[in-house]
Amino acid sequence: MIPRHLVITAAALLVLAMGMAFYVRSMRSRASYTARGALTTQPVAAPVSGPVEQVMLYVAYDDEGILQAQGFRIPLPSGRQQRAEELLRALIGIYLDKSSPHPLPPGSDLRGVYLVDAAQMGPGFNPGLAVIDLNGAFADGHRSGVLVENLTVASLVRTLTANIDGITRVKILIDGQPRQTLAGHADLSGFIDVSAMNQMAAELANP
């Protein structure tokens, strides 16, 4: 005959073990949910401090094949280079949204914008160069086509130059390296002349 107190103790331990098993399982599923969240391909915007400002972003619309200037209010830091980066991050954010008019591949991000001035390069250097460094996911997964690629390039360059003064040439790098084309068409091998790009953006404004 098993003593009554031992039976009660065993039953309590069994209930406790089952409770622990349930708790562990719920903790595991929560951890896995958190991990999935951490792997999301949406870029995480750097914390920005600064006043909210009205800026003009040039947004591409694939269906109509146009580039449209649109006003947005975004917080911008005071530094010229940081402002350039936040502008392009805001633009890329629009394209990564589910309702994007010009979808970019998941994981597309800006690595940095570098504004190169004569003071940095020494006398004789032609100032006004901006270098846009995009990540590999941006170019590797970009849709291929003359119009769709040129819309992307025009959108980036026009947005940058419309809001940051003094840029005359732009160079686009992918993962810090020069690349021949964005996705087989738009030429990234050389420097993009801003005045020529403005002309293209103006023509892209009309369907």
Next chain:
Amino acid sequence: MLWSKARAPNGLHSYWKRIATVRRADLVVPLSCVLLLAAAGPPGLSHISIYSTLANYTLPVMEKNGQSYVGLLELLDPLGTVTVKVDGNHWKLRYNATDVEFTAGKTRVKMKSGDFDLPANFLLENDRGLVPLSALAALLPRILGGPVTFREASRRLFIGNTGIHFTAQVVSANPARLVMNFSSSVSPSIRQEGNNLRLIFEHDPLMPPGSPLLTFGNTAIPSATYREENGNAEISIAGTLPLFASFSNERRTITITTTPEAAPLSAPSPPTSGIMHAAVGRRFLVAVNASHGGSERGAALTDQIAEKDVTLAFAVALRRELEARGVNTLMVRDGDTNLSVDQRASITNSAHAAIYICLHAAGPGGGVRLYTALLPPGGGNHGSFVDWNTAQTPYLSGSRAAANRIAFELRKDQIAARTLPADLQPLNNVTMPAIAVEVAPPNNMNELLSPIYQRAVAASLADGIVAVRAGEEASK
């Protein structure tokens, strides 16, 4: 004191571009300026052609004191690492590990392997060292350490074993068919003068045949003559009927045929195999480039269909439509071949086509988009040297006019058309009106693959090109 340093480039264009950006030293006129001054000379300047395994290039030849001279640094620069030090009258050159010292106004050349004399004085002009052409055959083997063949009369310099040999044989009498086989790929420019066809080899190290006059015993193509002059080689084929040239076997074979009376120029021809087909019979030649090709697939239009296949289908359809309208075409790509954008521009420029049409295909997006080059305003070329990256500049207004004319014809046929500038290679490198055409289906991808849609678009494009030709003839 000036040190100029350079490393071997990949080609002539990068060579000139790089030469033009050689860093300047204090109080010394830089080499680039001197070259630009030389480049700004009159057209038809005599030059020397240099052929090597690293690069084929031409350099200007200057007449000084009754002698022909060439810049030694420019000559050696594409072949290895060259540095130059100017010290008073002494011009010290180091090519790879070989040191050579020249003295301005003297014939004596000092080298470790032994001094020797040039046939005429060494000249130093703005720190640029000039050697007489007649010295090259003796001087260069000492510097380069290898064999050099210099055909001085025609100013053609072969470094190492780089010559291309050829054979020519009439293989069929009626219609006459002359087949010319070359030991390597060639890219001659082709000119028609009456019934004669001239193949001008500006960049190919073509070697002369045993006899300059080749006779074939054929009434339609009786003979061909080889000659070389001012850095170029030329084969002139005599014909009693208009002659057509086509390239095959990766541009190692050129086939010359006559135009039989039963097969007029306007008859559509079947698709040919090979890398390029040139029909040279009239002045207005259209270069049709099916973009992408080989391992470069272009856009994935569906899971199975690559852009390269659709562009080729459109190119073949366009050629048929053009030839049906009596317009000669040059297919830059008519097989599944890898060609770089620079090669495409070179082939087109060498053929001296009247217009360049590059075909692209895209997903649904409505109709046809016609692109012209995106070039900075005011950009252009200086002197007689053409900047590869802005070679299109003088032709851009013609390109835009042609794009508008073709768009007009497309709209007339109820095909939506839009003209735009685009940053798209090789439009900037083409030395004639150049348009890229991106064809998109109006509704779904099946339309793009439909031969009916392809034919309709090709026919409208051909109508537009014919209208461009008519406009050009009217303006003349």
